[in-house]
Amino acid sequence: xxxxxxxxxxxxxxxxxxxxxxxxxxxxxxxxxxxxxxxxxxxxxxxxxxxxxxxxxxxxxxxxxxxxxxxxxxxxxxxxxxxxxxxxxxxxxxxxxxx
Amino acid sequence: xxxxxxxxxxxxxxxxxxxxxxxxxxxxxxxxxxxxxxxxxxxxxxxxxxxxxxxxxxxxxxxxxxxxxxxxxxxxxxxxxxxxxxxxxxxxxxxxxxxxxxxxxxxxxxxxxxxxxxxxxxxxxxxxxxxxxxxxxxxxxxxxxxxxxxxxxxxxxxxxxxxxxxxxxxxxxxxxxxxxxxxxxxxxxxxxxxxxxxxxxxxxxxxxxxxxxxxxxxxxxxxxxxxxxxxxxxxxxxxxxxxxxxxxxxxxxxxxxxxxxxxxxxxxxxxxxxxxxxxxxxxxxxxxxxxxxxxxxxxxxxxxxxxxxxxxxxxxxxxxxxxxxxxxxxxxxxxxxxxxxxxxxxxxxxxxxxxxx
Numbered sequence: 001x002x003x004x005x006x007x008x009x010x011x012x013x014x015x016x017x018x019x020x021x022x023x024x025x026x027x028x029x030x031x032x033x034x035x036x037x038x039x040x041x042x043x044x045x046x047x048x049x050x051x052x053x054x055x056x057x058x059x060x061x062x063x064x065x066x067x068x069x070x071x072x073x074x075x076x077x078x079x080x081x082x083x084x085x086x087x088x089x090x091x092x093x094x095x096x097x098x099x
Numbered sequence: 100x101x102x103x104x105x106x107x108x109x110x111x112x113x114x115x116x117x118x119x120x121x122x123x124x125x126x127x128x129x130x131x132x133x134x135x136x137x138x139x140x141x142x143x144x145x146x147x148x149x150x151x152x153x154x155x156x157x158x159x160x161x162x163x164x165x166x167x168x169x170x171x172x173x174x175x176x177x178x179x180x181x182x183x184x185x186x187x188x189x190x191x192x193x194x195x196x197x198x199x200x201x202x203x204x205x206x207x208x209x210x211x212x213x214x215x216x217x218x219x220x221x222x223x224x225x226x227x228x229x230x231x232x233x234x235x236x237x238x239x240x241x242x243x244x245x246x247x248x249x250x251x252x253x254x255x256x257x258x259x260x261x262x263x264x265x266x267x268x269x270x271x272x273x274x275x276x277x278x279x280x281x282x283x284x285x286x287x288x289x290x291x292x293x294x295x296x297x298x299x300x301x302x303x304x305x306x307x308x309x310x311x312x313x314x315x316x317x318x319x320x321x322x323x324x325x326x327x328x329x330x331x332x333x334x335x336x337x338x339x340x341x342x343x344x345x346x347x348x349x350x351x352x353x354x355x356x357x358x359x360x361x362x363x364x365x366x367x368x369x370x371x372x373x374x375x376x377x378x379x380x381x382x383x384x385x386x387x388x389x390x391x392x393x394x395x396x397x398x399x400x401x402x403x404x405x406x407x408x409x410x411x412x413x414x415x416x417x418x419x420x421x422x423x424x425x426x427x428x429x430x431x432x433x434x435x436x437x438x439x440x441x442x443x444x445x446x447x448x449x450x451x452x453x454x455x456x
Contacts, residue, residue: 008105
């Protein structure tokens with residue numbers, strides 16, 4: 001059979017990406033004092049950048065205190081138990097930072 | 100089961116380009132009969148899971164691995180080795196998510212050791228890291244196509260490589276028989292006689308190392324160590340796993356002079372250490388307040404490799420004027436570790452060498 005006669009080929013990519021009816025959590029502006037947590041990914045100057053961002057947020061929201069959590073590797077997610085602990089004691093979390 | 104597409108051979112090649120399912124080169128259209136042939140060699144069900152990348156909520160089935168293996172140009176008999184390589188890549192210690200997405204642009208470098216090197220016709224002497232061998236080219240290409248197609252490691256999607264390097268098409272290093280008295284790579288992993296291993300390193304591009312005139316074998320090692328402590332390499336001063344390829348003249352000279360592989364690793368680890376002043380004189384600022392602690396140690400120096408055991412010492416390359424090579428890991432050891440698997444005739448591969456290599 002020559003290559004021109006091929007009639008069926010198989011799809012090579014991932015076929016399981018089916019996100020349906022994604023609904024984000026409701027957004028609300030906090031009015032009571034709360035804890036802001038920031039997650040430093042370990043990259044140079046991430047702490048400083050996130051610290052500045054926290055300062056700007058303190059001007060806008062009733063932030064009682066800011067907690068910093070540092071990861072050991074930017075290439076790995078926060079450990080599940082640490083993430084749960086942060087979520088339990090924080091009203092707001094900044095979780096993303098790039099290079 | 101994978102979706103079936105009704106396309107002629109010519110149409111398929113262009114359709115796969117249009118869908119972004121290639122590495123930039125034409126692929127072999129993955130017909131059901133070719134895919135079944137590969138799956139038959141390993142006796143795995145199409146929906147058998149070889150591993151996953153949890154951060155991407157994606158898993159790899161044997162069928163998708165076989166489809167991409169066919170596309171890469173692999174013979175069916177290569178498929179057990181492809182399975183072993185992919186299962187090593189999907190070991191959590193390797194951290195495939197970060198390796199495949201980082202701006203550092205790592206290759207999925209495979210190191211193959213054992214009888215399958217000769218059986219499949221890998222280049223392990225001349226052009227050991229060059230072109231011309233179907234096994235070297237297509238097996239490395241297969242794992243890259245899986246990364247792209249199954250795990251989304253594509254430009255503009257989930258591969259943020261700033262520069263990348265040609266090893267991202269394929270990067271396979273096959274070990275040639277070491278000089279008498281030295282263990283093979285697979286023997287160092289602790290495998291039974293007759294085994295073939297696949298080890299995966301998230302690698303920067305290879306550096307060729309020249310030493311053409313020095314009759315002293317210690318001189319060979321000093322030259323290699325100097326390449327390993329180049330300040331421009333991201334991991335220098337931080338500590339990582341690296342592969343060192345001992346070319347023909349280097350390995351023969353070193354073995355003749357009585358060096359063992361352990362002694363070579365210790366020498367290279369010690370002599371690739373670098374001072375803060377050398378790094379700073381090259382314009383490199385030390386990271387002191389992040390994940391990489393670059394505070395000099397008691398001797399005032401910083402490591403380029405994490406430990407002697409983190410040097411993957413591989414014999415490869417043909418005779419010439421005196422060439423060796425070196426490939427550093429793309430990132431320090433806390434971000435990714437080398438993983439190894441033994442190739443099996445059927446079914447899943449076997450875990451081997453779980454400590455440092």
